[in-house]
Amino acid sequence: MVKKFIYSILPPGQWQMPVIILLGIFVGMGIYIIKISNAGSYLSDDPETCINCHVMNSQYASWQHSSHREVANCNDCHVPHNNVFSKYFFKAKDGLRHSTMFTLRLEPQVIQIKDAGRRVVHQNCIRCHEPLLQDRSMLAVVNSDYFHTRTDRECWDCHRETPHGTVNSLSSAPYARVPQLENPVPQWLRNFMDKQNNN
Amino acid sequence: MANTKRKPIFYWLLFTGTVIIVFLLGMLASSITNRRAEKEYVYKPMVELKQGEPRNSEWGKNFPREYQSYIQTMDTSFRSKHNGNAVIDMLEVDPRMVVLWAGYAFSKEYTQGRGHYYAVDDIVNSLRTGAPSAGNPSPQPNTCWSCKSPDVTRLLGKMTPAEFYNGSWDTKGPEIVNPIGCADCHDTKTMNLVITRPALIEAFERQGKDITKATHQEMRSLVCAQCHVEYYFDKKKIEGTAYLTFPWDKGFSAENIEEYYDSYGFTDWTHSLSKAPMLKAQHPEYETYMMGIHGQRGVACADCHMPYKSEGGQKFTDHHIQSPLNNIANSCQVCHREEAATLLANVYERQDKIIENRNKLEELLVRAHVEAKKAWDLGATEAEMKAVLSDIRKSQWRWDFAAASHGASFHAPLEIGRVIANGITYAQEARIKLARVLAGKGFNQEVAYPDITTKAKAQQYIGLDMVKLNADKEVFKKTTLVDWMNKAKERESKY
Numbered sequence: 085m086v087k088k089f090i091y092s093i094l095p096p097g098q099w100q101m102p103v104i105i106l107l108g109i110f111v112g113m114g115i116y117i118i119k120i121s122n123a124g125s126y127l128s129d130d131p132e133t134c135i136n137c138h139v140m141n142s143q144y145a146s147w148q149h150s151s152h153r154e155v156a157n158c159n160d161c162h163v164p165h166n167n168v169f170s171k172y173f174f175k176a177k178d179g180l181r182h183s184t185m186f187t188l189r190l191e192p193q194v195i196q197i198k199d200a201g202r203r204v205v206h207q208n209c210i211r212c213h214e215p216l217l218q219d220r221s222m223l224a225v226v227n228s229d230y231f232h233t234r235t236d237r238e239c240w241d242c243h244r245e246t247p248h249g250t251v252n253s254l255s256s257a258p259y260a261r262v263p264q265l266e267n268p269v270p271q272w273l274r275n276f277m278d279k280q281n282n283n
Numbered sequence: 284m285a286n287t288k289r290k291p292i293f294y295w296l297l298f299t300g301t302v303i304i305v306f307l308l309g310m311l312a313s314s315i316t317n318r319r320a321e322k323e324y325v326y327k328p329m330v331e332l333k334q335g336e337p338r339n340s341e342w343g344k345n346f347p348r349e350y351q352s353y354i355q356t357m358d359t360s361f362r363s364k365h366n367g368n369a370v371i372d373m374l375e376v377d378p379r380m381v382v383l384w385a386g387y388a389f390s391k392e393y394t395q396g397r398g399h400y401y402a403v404d405d406i407v408n409s410l411r412t413g414a415p416s417a418g419n420p421s422p423q424p425n426t427c428w429s430c431k432s433p434d435v436t437r438l439l440g441k442m443t444p445a446e447f448y449n450g451s452w453d454t455k456g457p458e459i460v461n462p463i464g465c466a467d468c469h470d471t472k473t474m475n476l477v478i479t480r481p482a483l484i485e486a487f488e489r490q491g492k493d494i495t496k497a498t499h500q501e502m503r504s505l506v507c508a509q510c511h512v513e514y515y516f517d518k519k520k521i522e523g524t525a526y527l528t529f530p531w532d533k534g535f536s537a538e539n540i541e542e543y544y545d546s547y548g549f550t551d552w553t554h555s556l557s558k559a560p561m562l563k564a565q566h567p568e569y570e571t572y573m574m575g576i577h578g579q580r581g582v583a584c585a586d587c588h589m590p591y592k593s594e595g596g597q598k599f600t601d602h603h604i605q606s607p608l609n610n611i612a613n614s615c616q617v618c619h620r621e622e623a624a625t626l627l628a629n630v631y632e633r634q635d636k637i638i639e640n641r642n643k644l645e646e647l648l649v650r651a652h653v654e655a656k657k658a659w660d661l662g663a664t665e666a667e668m669k670a671v672l673s674d675i676r677k678s679q680w681r682w683d684f685a686a687a688s689h690g691a692s693f694h695a696p697l698e699i700g701r702v703i704a705n706g707i708t709y710a711q712e713a714r715i716k717l718a719r720v721l722a723g724k725g726f727n728q729e730v731a732y733p734d735i736t737t738k739a740k741a742q743q744y745i746g747l748d749m750v751k752l753n754a755d756k757e758v759f760k761k762t763t764l765v766d767w768m769n770k771a772k773e774r775e776s777k778y
Contacts, residue, residue, distance in 0.1 A: 099294055106301045113308040121315050137318065138596040187314060193592055193613045196620075253617045254591035254598055265319055 120268045126179055129159045132263050137186045143195070143248055145260030150247030161208045162201060174204065194253040202238065209239040318595055332471045335440045337433040338775065339464035346465075346474075348594060353464065353602035356398030361609045364631050365638065366689065368605060371395035374738040379645045380686075381741035382652060382733070383679060386555030387563060388422065390745060391752055399463040399604060402431045407456075407764060414755035415453035416763050423452040424525035429480065430510035433466035434459040436479045444481040449524045453763065457770035468506040476502040480509040486529035503583035504569065511584075513540055513567035513684075515549065535570040537684040537702045541677065555745060557655035559672040564683035571688040575695030587614040630693050637685070637692035640703045644682045646732075647710035651675050654717045654730045661724035671720065674713035681706030 095103045118124065125133040135144045147153060152161075163178070164170045178201070185191045197205070210217060217234050220226045227233060233242075244250050267274070329344040336342065343350025361367045373393045374381050384390040392410035406412060406427065415421040426448040429435055438447055438458060447455075470477040478484055478494055483505065487494040497505055516525035533539040533546075541562070550560040572578045577587070585600065590613040592601040607614035608630060611623040619626055655671060681702045685691060691699045721727070735741035742749050 095294060095297075102298070103301075106298070106305065110301060110305050110308070113305055113312060117308060117312050117315065120312065120319065139593070141596075186318075187311075189595075193590070194616050196616070251618055253613065254593055255586065255617050258591050258598060268319075 122265070126175070129157050131157045134158045135262055136265065137183075138262075139182075139186060139191050139195070141260055141262045142254055142257045144262050145257040146248040148262075152247040156212070160212075161205050164204050165208065165211060174200075196252065205240075206238050213239075333778070334471050335433075335437040335466055336471060336778075337437045337461045337464075337466055338778070339433070339461060342465035342469075348597060348599045349602045350465075352592070352599075353604075354400065355603035356400040356605065358603075358605075359397055361606065363606055363608045365634050366395060366606065368398050368609075369395070370397060372738065374741070377645070378735045378738045378741035379649050381738060381745060381747075382556070382649045382735055383645065383682070384563075385652070385745040387552045387561070389563065390742065391747060391749075402462040403460060404462070406431050408756075408760070410752050410756055412452055414752075414759035414763075415451070415456075416759065420451035421453045424448060424516065425450050425452055425455045426516055426525040426527050427452050428455055428459050429482070429527050431463060432459045432461050433464045434461050436466045439479065439481070445521050445524050445526060448526055449521075456763070456767040457774070460768065460771040460775075467509070476506050478502075478505060478509060480527075482514060482527040482529055483509045483512075486531045489532050500581065500583055503585040504572075504578075507584040507588075508569035511566055511568035513565050513570060515544070515551070515565075519547075531570075535567075535573060536698075537567075537681055537705075540567075540570075540684075541680055554652060554675070557652040557672065557675055558659060558668070559652070559655065559675040559679075561676055562680040562683070564680060564687040567684060567688045568690060568694070571684075571691035571698060572694040574698040575691075575693075577694065586617075590614050590617065633696040634692045637696060637699055637703065640700070640707065641682065641685055644678070644703055644706045644710060647707060647714065648675070648679050648682060649735070650730070650732060651678070651710055651713045651717065653733060654714060654721065657726065657730045658717055658720045658724070661721065661726055663720050663724065667720050667723075671713050671716045674709045674716065678706045678709035678713060681709065 094100075122133070122136050125136065131144060131147065134140045147158070159171075159175070163174045182191075215222050220230060240246060249256050326345070330341060332342060332345065339350065339353065343353075356368075359369045362369050362371075371394060373395055374390075380393060381390045384393075388411040394405075394409075397405060412423050412427065413421040429448075435447070438455070467479055468476055476499070484494050494505065512529055514527055514529050517528040518525055520526040520528070530540045530543040533543045544562055549562070551563040552561050553559070554561050569584075572584065587607040588604050589600050589602060590610065592599055592613065601610075601613070603610075608627060611626055615626045616623065621629075651671075652675065655668065655675065658668060658671070685699045685703050685706070688694075688699070721730070733741075733744050735744055739749070
């Protein structure tokens with residue numbers, strides 16, 4: 085059955101050569117795009133991935149100057165961690181929207197989190213800080229409204245500066261220095277070309 | 284096999300389809316490459332700028348993003364509830380102002396200003412600058428050009444401030460043609476923010492402050508403070524020259540500035556109805572902004588009126604200087620997390636509440652002027668009227684301080700509310716005294732409120748010949764102005 089299908093789409097003899105070449109171009113172009121768009125990095129948890137397109141530079145800078153830098157990367161807070169499928173589904177959903185917006189130049193100047201993102205971040209606050217919520221003996225001060233302050237609001241209603249500060253947009257870190265993308269041309273090829281040019 | 288039975292058209296379609304997909308992938312690859320590269324190149328100078336280059340388009344060749352956003356100040360389509368960037372004939376909206384300014388040029392014409400791009404057009408077209416022609420000078424001095432053009436920066440590089448201010452407004456007409464722009468705030472070589480207008484530097488010096496010590500964040504307001512401030516023409520400093528001066532020596536508040544003016548016995552004009560020695564507030568926008576919460580917290584003018592912006596990887600300042608209400612997302616919401624509609628409602632609430640009392644004060648002032656005229660008509664003496672006129676002066680100064688400060692109902696609502704409240708007190712004080720004077724003359728009834736329901740009626744009431752003023756201006760535009768533009772074109776062709 086499978087064999088029959090493959091044969092059914094195979095081109096006739098005189099077409100095979102051009103089709104193979106075109107498919108080669110197709111695949112090669114695909115690999116090139118994967119390479120220059122750093123597509124592989126999107127599977128990782130590296131915060132530098134989030135500034136591939138330099139839109140999140142100020143968010144990167146504010147995180148990098150926060151205490152969370154020591155213990156959490158972007159994904160620790162901004163994608164779900166209940167299971168691996170949920171994590172990558174959310175990441176793909178967010179990432180595809182971001183890349184579409186960026187390619188079409190639709191990104192807003194002041195980036196604000198969407199509702200789905202808020203819920204994820206809130207759950208992730210709880211994921212790490214759970215003991216504080218469950219065990220009052222962990223706290224220096226216990227308020228009388230202990231139950232309400234921990235159930236009917238989001239963490240950052242009070243912890244407003246955590247971790248990105250209260251100012252959105254480029255204004256938060258207008259001159260931030262952030263890691264730059266590496267040249268996609270590998271070093272050996274550059275060396276080779278330099279040598280050619282010098283000769 | 285099945286494939287042998289397919290028609291050639293199938294393979295052609297398959298071929299074309301693949302070509303299209305590969306082509307699109309190529310486009311995507313090219314777009315990614317471009318967008319990786321765009322953050323690498325920030326500054327690519329195309330031309331070398333001469334010191335004091337007044338033509339904004341020349342700067343635009345080196346700074347296309349800034350220039351393109353600046354050019355957007357051409358837009359006149361935004362109307363907020365009370366202001367915006369469209370031309371609004373304020374005298375038509377509020378004919379009471381005609382009576383308040385009787386005897387002063389503002390009663391001829393007062394419009395809501397457009398963007399910086401129109402600075403020269405608007406001063407040239409205003410009835411306030413008159414219709415100068417050969418042997419018939421403008422009623423205004425050259426000082427009026429001070430805030431209109433980077434050509435002023437150019438001229439100040441060649442002459443002293445006093446030489447620049449000297450002479451009637453028409454004498455520098457052919458020299459000043461480029462609207463407010465790059466060279467007004469930026470150094471030609473370093474692009475640093477720079478104070479180009481002597482009045483601000485001198486005002487700082489008189490207070491013992493050195494403006495060159497200002498921080499970058501302060502400069503992002505101070506470059507605006509070169510013009511968006513209360514000022515007056517000091518005619519005593521150099522005889523015969525209207526020397527631009529900021530009255531800040533005693534402080535920024537309406538009372539401080541009034542005290543400064545009183546100590547000099549300064550008067551802008553004598554009111555043609557009440558004969559009161561009046562003060563005209565210019566636009567104390569920087570002063571009032573400094574008295575509000577945003578100013579006190581160190582937010583600069585540019586933070587809201589010229590927010591940072593990115594295009595691709597390039598960070599730059601949005602030079603489309605405008606009302607933040609037309610750009611709430613990038614101005615207010617940088618710090619405030621509320622919805623845009625909520626923030627807009629918050630601004631309008633402040634504006635509405637301030638203007639409610641400002642309108643009341645306006646009505647009281649019209650009444651005070653008209654009643655004072657009645658008192659003079661009935662033979663009141665200078666001695667009887669002295670205290671009354673002083674109160675009218677104080678009251679209208681406070682009204683004007685609030686009205687002319689434009690954004691102050693938002694920038695400093697508390698302070699402006701206070702100033703207007705004091706204005707109302709002084710207006711009523713004047714009217715109580717007037718009631719006594721009038722009663723003393725045997726007139727013990729209400730002085731009729733004039734019919735000033737339209738601008739035309741109000742201007743007729745104070746005796747302005749608008750037909751002649753408008754006709755003269757039309758002649759000016761067709762003759763003198765054309766001449767100026769030709770001379771300027773010839774001069775700039777030699778740059």
